Amino acid sequence: MEDFINTTQPMSVINIGADFFADAIEDQGVSVTRVSWRPPAGNTVALATLLADPQVDEANKVAAERMLAAHPVLIDVQPAREVIPALQARKLLHAGPPINWERMCGPMRGAVIGACLYEDWAKDEHEAIQLAESGAIDFEPCHHFNVVGPMAGITSPSMPLYVLEDQTHGNRTFSTLNEGLGKVLRYGAYSPDVLERLRWMQDVLGPALARAIRQMGGVDVRAIMAQALQMGDECHNRNKAASSLFARQVGPALAETGNSSAETAVVLRFIAGNDHFHLNAGMAAAKAITLAGANVPRSSVVVTMARNGVDFGIRVSGLGDRWFVGPAQVVQGLYFAGYGPEDANLDIGDSAITETSGVGAFAMAGAPAIVQFIGGTPADALRYTNEMYALTVTSNPLFGIPSLDFRGTPTGIDIRQVCRLNMPPVINTGIAHRLPGIGQIGAGIVYPPMECFEEALEALAEVEAG
């Protein structure tokens, strides 16, 4: 038997939490095992109350079951004004929590200018800015209409929208069609080629997809995502498999219902030319999944995470339509040649709905090749997914990751765990130039500000108490 302290053997130290103690011990040549630990975030009384309340667990179970049961299917493509009656007025939808023209960032302003030109509300940039400044345009978050828009997310009345229907719960969700990379409206570009492409999408691509999708009786977007997650996509910043599966699936119907072989070829070439074509449909599916989990009284599950380039906002199942907002953060990632952090806008877009639904960065273990695009190593990709199991209330068996022995992706972020562990959920994202009209300049990893979760936690505790 050895004594508890054996001075003839080297000392081993375990350090929990802040690193300065470990650093000091290591400087003296002693081996230190570092255990990551941070004190809980926010109101610890509220946290303790909510963690101890079995009703919250029950509510989260209901929310999670609804999320896993959601079955979003793409059933149509329609002009936005046809499916969102509010867009019959002079209204623009935007990404993230509510924001007015005065506070909008560069890329969102650029996209607003582009939308005014595209809708013929203004004849040039100057007029568009005047219009926006005049207050004659009504701005509202996409999320308020169950729409999701990547990056600036500007959705105007004439744009064709994917219409998804949740076959289980009957909800409808929507998103624009993906314009491709380079100079595109969602990154704030509004040059004539950008507007020309948007008009072609309105006149040709949208109607062609509508005919094909109706003839097919719908496209099972959830099934495409489930397959893509076994094919190296995480369905946020890697959509190569999903886009290929989608092109392969709709190709025959596009040919069969096309106006002409020449037009079908152009449509197929547009779809085939974009590795991210499926992103927007996947986002609308993610919105359907999270929407299914919304409005469960007492539930602490996050059902929206969205950014407008200035603010980051979340909404929580048990707290209805209320936004909890903090400052949008700087994205850490890889920049395209010629750009750097000083050119970058803050985190922007509704695409974090993917993480909210259990894919995106939460599914990166299945998408190790993405590190070539957003930075890091395949080991980091694995770690991101593994860490998210600690924050979530369930895993989605339909979204099994082969390299994790087909374990489902972590699903349903619990604000209690985010605060308890003081660990915000991870998001991967594209980086927009901070000036309008330039476009994407990189991609990387970003975290929400903790205050969103802390404030939501207090609000939920108040509802409990109330």
Place this chain on the structure above:
Amino acid sequence: MEDFINTTQPMSVINIGADFFADAIEDQGVSVTRVSWRPPAGNTVALATLLADPQVDEANKVAAERMLAAHPVLIDVQPAREVIPALQARKLLHAGPPINWERMCGPMRGAVIGACLYEDWAKDEHEAIQLAESGAIDFEPCHHFNVVGPMAGITSPSMPLYVLEDQTHGNRTFSTLNEGLGKVLRYGAYSPDVLERLRWMQDVLGPALARAIRQMGGVDVRAIMAQALQMGDECHNRNKAASSLFARQVGPALAETGNSSAETAVVLRFIAGNDHFHLNAGMAAAKAITLAGANVPRSSVVVTMARNGVDFGIRVSGLGDRWFVGPAQVVQGLYFAGYGPEDANLDIGDSAITETSGVGAFAMAGAPAIVQFIGGTPADALRYTNEMYALTVTSNPLFGIPSLDFRGTPTGIDIRQVCRLNMPPVINTGIAHRLPGIGQIGAGIVYPPMECFEEALEALAEVEAG
């Protein structure tokens, strides 16, 4: 300090090689670390000579460099008789090493019967068998004409063939087009629907793909494989990503050059309906890669592994066109509902060219989802790839596996290492029913017989000595 043998501590034993010693020790409650080791296979003098010869290493380096430099591009689709002049006679090509009608297995006989009906050489099964028995059909391996055929591999004059050209070395390689799953000629089925499909492939699919591929200026099959290996395919028994990428790539040109929208839709639907559609093009690319490494004097690199359902044959770079043959083995795997090992044919097909070129089972680390089809666990998939680095002379940087930190797939099987480690290369494969006319009944893992490698080793040592 402790004594070397400390009888107060538990004993730890390391066991190298045969397990019976380890088993006996473990039965006494002692912990045993098992080190896998087998004595070398074959002629150890030949092995020692060849392992010590730097000229073999040099030759293997040349063979490997040529394999890695091969750049197969799909440039056309043509009737077999147009690109293989020998097929203007009454000749059928078959998978694997040479075999005559008398020794052929059930599925290969079924495919021969089907080919005779398809080519109108016989009006029924009975006549076809008579014709084959009469010796009036000349049988020769696909490989003798740089053709590769999955399963039975029967290639007849009228069948459309992919024509691939190695842009680096100028070689041309060929394969038939994939018929889909279920009742198909390559598994020995020859019912009227099978023949009707083959005729449609001849009249419609082949010409449509030919027009599209020519208009595109070729399809870079190596690039498709490189992408697919990052998307969960291993390019032998999982081809979902490659097939999707191929469909997405040729879709626009198929529409543009199609005879009619209706015909294009049927062609696209046929391609889209088959997760293995790309297999045959990938096999022809694998043939181009291995062909580039062939005929390097003194090289011990394997350039062909192929099975006819009775015999397994290999060819080695430094030994020219000579086949080294052993008995085809039983496949270990998963069976479709209603079938079992007693129904299975022995290992069959030219598709082991994928492993020979460094993909297939050699790339399974990147395709963990394949275990749902062939059995085992994702950890097995990783292990197969890792083990093959010990048998191969290089790795292919174009075929990087994300989960291995983008390490290239193990490439260029060295018969010296196979014999030294007494470890045959791993192959994954479909399982054919042993009777003609039924089709695929499962998929699994199989190994070549060691005697192929042992005999080739002796032959190479003789060439050295001579």
